[in-house]
Amino acid sequence: MANPIKISLVGGLIILSLLLWFSFVPSGPTPLRNDAGATSSSAYRAGGSSCHPEKLSKLADDAALAEFDRCADAAEEHRLKTEDLIQQMRSADAAEASVLISYEVAKMTLLGLIIGGLTCAAAFAAAFYARLAYKEAEKSRVHQGTATKLQLEPFVYWKETSIKIHEMKGNVAIEADAHLFNAGSTPAFNLSSDLKIYLRKGKTKERLLIERITDCVIIPPSDRRRLLIYFDVTDSEWADIKEYRRDVLIELDATFNSQFEDGMTLSERRAGAGTDLTSGELYIDDPDDGDPMIPNLIDENS
Numbered sequence: 001m002a003n004p005i006k007i008s009l010v011g012g013l014i015i016l017s018l019l020l021w022f023s024f025v026p027s028g029p030t031p032l033r034n035d036a037g038a039t040s041s042s043a044y045r046a047g048g049s050s051c052h053p054e055k056l057s058k059l060a061d062d063a064a065l066a067e068f069d070r071c072a073d074a075a076e077e078h079r080l081k082t083e084d085l086i087q088q089m090r091s092a093d094a095a096e097a098s099v100l101i102s103y104e105v106a107k108m109t110l111l112g113l114i115i116g117g118l119t120c121a122a123a124f125a126a127a128f129y130a131r132l133a134y135k136e137a138e139k140s141r142v143h144q145g146t147a148t149k150l151q152l153e154p155f156v157y158w159k160e161t162s163i164k165i166h167e168m169k170g171n172v173a174i175e176a177d178a179h180l181f182n183a184g185s186t187p188a189f190n191l192s193s194d195l196k197i198y199l200r201k202g203k204t205k206e207r208l209l210i211e212r213i214t215d216c217v218i219i220p221p222s223d224r225r226r227l228l229i230y231f232d233v234t235d236s237e238w239a240d241i242k243e244y245r246r247d248v249l250i251e252l253d254a255t256f257n258s259q260f261e262d263g264m265t266l267s268e269r270r271a272g273a274g275t276d277l278t279s280g281e282l283y284i285d286d287p288d289d290g291d292p293m294i295p296n297l298i299d300e301n302s
Helices: 004-024 053-057 061-152 235-242 274-278
Strands: 156-168 171-182 188-201 204-219 223-234 247-257 264-272
Touching: 004 061, 156 247, 156 264, 156 274, 171 188, 171 204, 171 235, 171 247, 188 223, 204 223, 204 247, 223 235, 235 274, 264 274
Parallel strands: none
Antiparallel strands: 156 171, 171 223, 188 204, 188 247, 247 264
């Protein structure tokens, strides 16, 4: 189906053209009626009735010659005046024809102006839609480039972390094995990670248990890198962790480069306590949500 907006524009242009035509078309000329000679009598004779041949024949020779000359002069003068009148009538007819031609030219000129205006409007509309088409094509090109980049660039995320507990007399050794996975189609270059583990009570970080910094790691597509860390807690801290009075917070901040962009980042927070920690099922921690990090974490200060 045609675009309703385009149909409305075409209809509006047609209506505008008709309004312009009926508003500005000049009025047709009204030539004067030419009645010359319409009322002349067929009995009219130049020189008067005395110039009739029957009357001239009754005159004497000398008088007839004089009257004949007078009638001839009157007839010649009448002929000249008649010819002059005919020329004037021809000039009037020519002027009338010129007026009619000028009227038709005026109408054609107005029609040409309207058609020219419509042509200009069509050219403007074509340029306008061409510009819109160019903008849409440019947007499509940018979106296609962005989509191609997203499909090809590396996608590094914190896939999993396994926790192993080694209980010993006097303290507990905890082994944290975090895996960074590249799910993208190209390698992640120069990955630098800063992994920190805290002992936390409520919303307060009590103690930094360990920090591990790694530099210049490359993760190929569909591959992972391990961040293996050991840290110790005391028996009393471990008892609090098992009873959800404290939890272990793991913070990971990483930067890496791709073939499209440098300085890509990864930042995640995960925490666990009690059976969640011992089973390795750490949960995503959001420090900005204002809620306790673990739903059943006991805050003795509250």
